[in-house]
Amino acid sequence: MNVVEVDGTPDAARRLMRALTDALDGGDTVLPLAANTPDAEPPPDAPSSAAAVIRTSGSTGTPKDVLLSARALTASATATHARLGGPGHWLLATPAHYIGGLQVLVRSLLAGTEPGVLDLSSGFQPEAFAQVSKALPGEGPRYTALVPTQLARLLDAGQADAAASFDAIIIGGAALPTGLRERAEDNGVRVISAYGMSETAGGCVYDGVPLDGVRVATDAPTEAGRVRLTGPILADGYLNDDAETSAAFRDGWFHTNDLGRISPDGRLEILGRADDVINTGGVKVAAHAVADALLSHRGVRDACVVGLQDPDWGEAVVAAVVPHDPERPPAPDDLTAHVRTALGAPSAPKRVRFVAELPLRGPGKPDHDAVRRLLRS
Structure with a gap:
């Protein structure tokens, strides 16, 4: 070798x-x-x-x-x-x-x-x-x-x-x-x-x-x-x-x-990965679809969506978002409403966290495990 x-x-x-x-x-x-x-x-x-x-x-x-x-x-x-x-x-x-x-x-x-x-x-x-x-x-x-x-x-x-x-x-x-x-x-x-x-x-x-x-x-x-x-x-x-x-x-x-x-x-x-589905409140939500909806907002440059364990929802839809303008990021409620309009209420993130960059692994792939750790902190 x-x-x-x-x-x-x-x-x-x-x-x-x-x-x-x-x-x-x-x-x-x-x-x-x-x-x-x-x-x-x-x-x-x-x-x-x-x-x-x-x-x-x-x-x-x-x-x-x-x-x-x-x-x-x-x-x-x-x-x-x-x-x-x-x-x-x-x-x-x-x-x-x-x-x-x-x-x-x-x-x-x-x-x-x-x-x-x-x-x-x-x-x-x-x-x-x-x-x-x-x-x-x-x-x-x-x-x-x-x-x-x-x-x-x-x-x-x-x-x-x-x-x-x-x-x-x-x-x-x-x-x-x-x-x-x-x-x-x-x-x-x-x-x-x-x-x-x-x-x-x-x-x-x-x-x-x-x-x-x-x-x-x-x-x-x-x-x-x-x-x-x-x-x-x-x-x-x-x-x-x-x-x-x-x-x-x-x-x-x-x-x-x-x-x-x-x-x-x-x-x-x-359409995403087979393990990309978040079961929230008994409804299956595709994480990639939520990320795509966030990316369609003019204030979002990048986004990664994951599911986190939640005592009320089973899994909560949460998002790490890179804003186009870090000094003036969009309001989290606006992003939540944007996703709700595009995909329905179950897909709307329960929490949005703004970050300077998404953690990556490999050739440009979002590191979902690192995003989960980030959103738990």
Whole structure:
């Protein structure tokens, strides 16, 4: 196993790209890890069929080591280029030890182009993104991949022109709020919302439409059901975890923990996670729907909704909210009324707490456990 520490610097990204080149050619399996990862030494017995092992962020449980073959990685990259309009020049702007960042490198290798690399060692800086974007070759398509928080920060910093210089920006890692999409498109930024995970070699459904070769199904075709995915992009399972592999990878499909429905024209709509439901006063409330309603309020920049144990309600709907203007946040009663109007009384948060930023885990995903701890304090 070739362990490559990734610290956000361009040098580390180049080391990883060299190791990835070798792995895709049949060399040692590469395991990219964030620098200073505790217990970084991996088990030494990854199967030879694995080109890369991606350690999941563990945002909904214990982190797992996902086995990805060269076939899965290249199938994903090839299908992405086919959907976007052909190979091009990529800018790496997300951590390369997660699948979204790693795939930027794979796509660059297949395109035969040198990726631009944004230095993330001190965090994401919109001004630095704009500078690196200018240095990316102008001939041929230009692409990058971001998480929603990064896109919002670019727009907030007045760097919409830098974002609009790309032929497409893939948004992954977390759901793309409708308001943020509209704001980006109003500024001439072409965004594509990607749904996928490490187990599918990255995003495999773009704006609701599966990539070529990918099939999507749910357990309840006409309503919300657990989403299943299959195609050449599937991982081979989890390293040294037969039980989890057997539970998640069955009959040629990867069974996600997400709920979704498929429209008559074949588009997939993700409705949240199966464990995302709050049972409050005997009524089941989808936390993601409440968060979406909050995000539609003009005073809200970001929001995360969770359920907390409550002696009267069983679970209470509570929300952590990042206001657009920290000096003049919206009134909590206004937010509660906004959600009540949109979704009904049971969905209205019993408590709203304003925060400067949401705690995150992984590539831009809200850390629900940290939000629960924050809201209990």
